[in-house]
Amino acid sequence: MTSSGGTPLKQIHLAAHFPGVNNTTVWSDPRSGSHIEFESFRAFAQTAEAALFDFLFLAEGLRLREQNGLIYDLDVVGRPDTFTVLAALAAVTSRLGLAGTVNSTFNEPYEVARQFATLDHLSDGRAAWNVVTSWDAFTGENFRRGGYLPQEERYARARAFLHVARTLFDSWDGTEIAGDRQSGEFLAEPRPGRFRVRDAFFDIEGSFNVPRSPQGRPVIFQAGDSEEGREFAAAEADAIFSRHGTADAGRAFYADVKGRMVKYGRDPDQLKVLPAATFVLGDTDAEARELADVVRHQQVSGQTAIRMLEQLWNRDLSEYDPDGPLPRIDPDLGEHTVARGRASVRMHRDPMATAREWRELAEAKGYSIRELMIQVTGRQTFIGSPLTVAEAIDDLVQSDAADGFILVPHITPGGLGEFAEKVVPLLQEKGVFRTEYTGTTLREHLGLRPLPAFDEGAAA
Ligand SMILES: Cc1cc2nc3c(=O)[nH]c(=O)nc-3n(C[C@@H](O)[C@H](O)[C@@H](O)COP(=O)(O)O)c2cc1C
Numbered sequence: 507m508t509s510s511g512g513t514p515l516k517q518i519h520l521a522a523h524f525p526g527v528n529n530t531t532v533w534s535d536p537r538s539g540s541h542i543e544f545e546s547f548r549a550f551a552q553t554a555e556a557a558l559f560d561f562l563f564l565a566e567g568l569r570l571r572e573q574n575g576l577i578y579d580l581d582v583v584g585r586p587d588t589f590t591v592l593a594a595l596a597a598v599t600s601r602l603g604l605a606g607t608v609n610s611t612f613n614e615p616y617e618v619a620r621q622f623a624t625l626d627h628l629s630d631g632r633a634a635w636n637v638v639t640s641w642d643a644f645t646g647e648n649f650r651r652g653g654y655l656p657q658e659e660r661y662a663r664a665r666a667f668l669h670v671a672r673t674l675f676d677s678w679d680g681t682e683i684a685g686d687r688q689s690g691e692f693l694a695e696p697r698p699g700r701f702r703v704r705d706a707f708f709d710i711e712g713s714f715n716v717p718r719s720p721q722g723r724p725v726i727f728q729a730g731d732s733e734e735g736r737e738f739a740a741a742e743a744d745a746i747f748s749r750h751g752t753a754d755a756g757r758a759f760y761a762d763v764k765g766r767m768v769k770y771g772r773d774p775d776q777l778k779v780l781p782a783a784t785f786v787l788g789d790t791d792a793e794a795r796e797l798a799d800v801v802r803h804q805q806v807s808g809q810t811a812i813r814m815l816e817q818l819w820n821r822d823l824s825e826y827d828p829d830g831p832l833p834r835i836d837p838d839l840g841e842h843t844v845a846r847g848r849a850s851v852r853m854h855r856d857p858m859a860t861a862r863e864w865r866e867l868a869e870a871k872g873y874s875i876r877e878l879m880i881q882v883t884g885r886q887t888f889i890g891s892p893l894t895v896a897e898a899i900d901d902l903v904q905s906d907a908a909d910g911f912i913l914v915p916h917i918t919p920g921g922l923g924e925f926a927e928k929v930v931p932l933l934q935e936k937g938v939f940r941t942e943y944t945g946t947t948l949r950e951h952l953g954l955r956p957l958p959a960f961d962e963g964a965a966a
Pocket residue numbers: 564565566567607609637638639640641657660728729730731732733734735736747748749782849
């Protein structure tokens with residue numbers, strides 16, 4: 507299908523993020539299910555697959571979050587292991603991509619490459635790896651050597667880590683197994699999987715023991731937003747999980763990362779930009795707006811609002827009334843942070859300036875602490891009738907603010923169902939979303955070209 511100007515319409519990529527531990531999740535809603543039991547993951551994945559989504563996405567958090575020295579339990583607490591969950595999901599789905607976030611700071615490449623190559627085999631070519639470096643020394647304490655590295659070194663390690671993993675994935679080209687029952691010889695090539703890597707981070711040598719996987723390697727995602735993170739994505743990634751879902755910020759980010767690819771000799775179409783997005787649907791736009799307000803109040807209780815404010819103020823504010831005004835004292839700019847293991851804390855890069863802005867806004871609008879937090883901590887990305895939401899998504903994709911979206915419903919696992927039922931058919935009618943899976947691998951769903959080495963292996 508083409509636009510009115512005759513240019514072919516971009517096809518939209520859709521994915522579903524199992525939300526887990528953040529306060530986007532309204533776990534207190536009676537319709538919410540377990541965030542740990544397999545049944546929730548199964549129901550969520552099968553809904554996404556029935557709706558022909560590209561993939562399911564799991565984030566990573568490797569330590570329980572704390573605030574004021576206590577486990578933070580206003581959001582869901584606990585998160586099962588990514589590989590185990592995705593492997594189990596591979597058995598109850600057949601086309602849906604399975605994307606897992608696994609950091610390159612605390613792990614070793616041999617282990618991670620084995621796990622992803624295995625997942626790619628178990629799923630017949632549906633695995634994706636979101637390579638994150640983690641920003642958090644608190645989480646690093648869980649791991650060998652204390653785990654954590656400064657930002658620059660984390661990205662240097664990420665590049666080296668990915669290079670080693672690629673070396674391991676490519677250590678088999680797909681022609682090594684003869685399986686000759688007559689002669690009794692299993693291998694056609696005597697020493698498959700041999701590798702040797704020596705660099706600033708790794709000094710390893712041996713043989714990789716998982717034969718070449720269906721996609722050759724998992725699809726590579728990146729989710730860092732810094733200068734180093736964007737450069738890493740432009741050089742290495744097949745897709746980006748971004749936080750820039752609005753029109754202006756989305757277009758700026760999209761142009762920035764795709765623009766960086768030319769110097770690496772890469773085609774900008776071979777990197778898909780997929781912002782995270784939340785949604786609230788109603789029969790009419792007005793109904794959706796009302797519902798969105800209810801959901802925001804469920805997401806930000808009085809207690810949650812105080813905890814959110816503490817993350818900027820970096821002080822214990824438990825004595826404050828969430829329905830009262832903002833504290834008169836200023837944020838504490840000390841090294842110690844009251845909230846540990848939470849990414850949003852480091853997004854407040856200039857706490858004094860943000861506090862000033864929030865005070866001005868609260869004063870101008872007469873907001874209490876809770877109302878202010880509801881306003882400043884994230885309105886839903888898409889709010890409206892199914893038609894309004896379908897048009898908003900399509901406009902953002904056709905105007906190069908994104909290649910698609912990773913949807914984060916606020917009810918787990920059932921919250922995806924309404925989108926699948928009501929919005930997906932409208933996108934299909936517009937000719938911008940598939941009406942059946944045309945490929946079997948995640949690379950094919952995302953419109954990524956097959957890997958050259960895999961082609962050679964397959965053709966031989
Ligand atoms: C949308 C988005 C999602 C992210 N998800 C995770 C995650 O699940 N786990 C994690 O450890 N880091 C996550 N991160 C942060 C990491 O991606 C990143 O590796 C970290 O080192 C910060 O990098 P940066 O300084 O380049 O932003 C996410 C970042 C973004 C923008």
